[in-house]
Amino acid sequence: MLLGLSQEELGKVLGLTSQQIQKYEAGETRISASRLYDLAEHLAVPITWFFEELGDKRRMAPPASKEGERANVTELLARREARQLVELYYGIEDEQLRKKVLEVAELLSRPAKD
Structure with a gap:
């Protein structure tokens, strides 16, 4: 419910049942790339949002300079x-x-x- 949608509400938006959403969340059912893209579009998040917990330590490093600050803020808020x-x-x-x-x-x- 972090993004303000219940599984049922998200299912309705995507044309799926809340049970299917629950299976996706639990990793019981694989999600296709096109469905993942649709999901990111509906949630207004970058596709990378779904992969941020995979442990890429390079993304955790603070920005080296003020240059590109807007991109870094966007990256941070994607977490x-x-x-x-x-x-x-x-x-x-x-x-x-x-x-x-x-x-x-x-x-x-x-x-x-x-």
Whole structure:
């Protein structure tokens, strides 16, 4: 339900049963490339979104420079973890508390001092 659709809703959009969606999620049924493409289109995510948990460590590296920053942001937001973090962050109703969470994240992301 991360992208706001239940299995039943997604099934209706794709013309499938919720059981078929469940089988795809569980890996019980293989999904064709064309069906995967359709799914990515309906979810408005890049096709690579479905493969991000395969362990490609190169994608986890921070950008080397500011050049190409827009592409890097797009790549980051294609990750489930990043979208989940954004959803959780905006789920915090108290604006001051959200700012504090952001401050903590900024502190934690700073390089360690020697």
